[in-house]
Amino acid sequence: MNVRSSLVITLASVGLLVSALPARADARGDAKAQVAFGIDVAQRGLWREAIYRWEKAVEIDPGYAAAFNDLAVAYEHEGELQKARKAYDKALELDPNNTEIRQNYELFKEINDRTNQGKAKS
């Protein structure tokens, strides 16, 4: 078997593998595009637009933990702490072993607990 035929076989295998992926991959791809766009605008300080994109991402793919994490961060930045908690909870439910989500959540909890502590007392 010459090199050219090996290459053809390899590429054909990759093509088959890609086409065999479930239809969910399309949803994940669309959601990923929304997430990437959201990250881009968040870096430029456009957090409301980022929220819109990440909300769309979780709507398209409700099993996408990273999108829920990003949404939670954006809610936190906007002071919507209850929504942030829900989004973090969902992200951790989907990906409980993700250390970055857990780290975000711990930092969020510190602020949220402090705020709730005050509200409970007043």
Place this chain on the structure above:
Amino acid sequence: MTGRIKGKRNLSVALAALTALVAAITLACGPDSLEIPIETPITPKLDVSPFQRVLVAGFVAGGSEDVDANQETVRLLRSQLRTKSQLKVIDADVMPLLDIVQEQAKTAIAPVEEPVIVRENVPTPGGQGSNGGSASGGNPAAGGGAPMALPKVIKEEKDLEPYERLFANTAYWKKIGEEYQNPLIVTGTVLFVPHTTSGFVQRDQEVMDNFGRRSVRPVRTYMERKGFILRPKFVFIDGRTGATMYSESYREEVLYSSQQDTPALSSYFELMDRLIPNFLSALSNQKVKGTRVLLK
């Protein structure tokens, strides 16, 4: 011979194409995470809209003799409130609450007939008993319940307890409020005490292996350490009614190695620095700065 050379060239082209493809995919995807700075807005715990002015009255303070915790706390809180809240800070003499309570207690136990006041204990949001609107003639020592011995010097937390009744004395604080045109009153207790401890401490130590490579390993060592504990309790009182609106207690400590000689005052400021954002978040909108990780 020519065929072998052609085959090798094909292989090189194929490998180069594959490498380029992998590189293109990697570049398109980028890193999977990105650290981003955020600012979380915190709404104030108290509704201070009825007040235009704030009086940081004074604190029942004790502990280390090297720091006048009453003076320093009042000064620090006033300067923070001036720059970080909408309220106008009243410049008044710092109230020596410890002396005031002791003085009033002496008057209370003098052989002058005092009216007996029956009080109903109602728990306040701050967790203390309150004398809901009962008159006590503006006597801070008559804060409520049976009289307790007042320690002249505050050395530990239990010494502060008899003084706590002062904050439940609505009549006294109402009188102070009237004097300053009904401001929000900030008072409380501050205990700043030296602290020593010994035990195992984990710290990172740089080690070198047989090949001269450096690495950091956690090492547990027995150490004697000294430092300070700061236990403030901030009490927010409505100057119009004299009632406690809200109170919160904190505990912070700092420890240094026993060889290090850190002045008490700088430790006091180091510990207060940690608490100030919490204190301010009771009165005004604050933004907590931090970083979070965004994921792809």
